[in-house]
Amino acid sequence: MATKKPRYMISVDNKMFNAIEDFRFSNRxxxxxxxxxxxxxxxxxxxxxxxxxxxLENKP
Numbered sequence: 001m002a003t004k005k006p007r008y009m010i011s012v013d014n015k016m017f018n019a020i021e022d023f024r025f026s027n028r029x030x031x032x033x034x035x036x037x038x039x040x041x042x043x044x045x046x047x048x049x050x051x052x053x054x055x056l057e058n059k060p
Contacts, residue, residue: 010036 012020024035 020032020035020039023029023039024032027035027038029035029038
């Protein structure tokens with residue numbers, strides 16, 4: 001399936017690979033790529049929320 005989305009490859013250890021696969025199957029993603037993209041999206045949202053909370057804590 002061709003796509004115009006940017007691509008890149010990453011390497012992970014066996015433990016992380018298995019965790020991604022577990023997430024993929026438990027959430028019924030068709031591909032590992034879809035599952036990995038979702039995990040990245042969740043992680044980025046979490047980081048953004050943490051940064052916003054930190055900003056609020058540091059405001060006088």
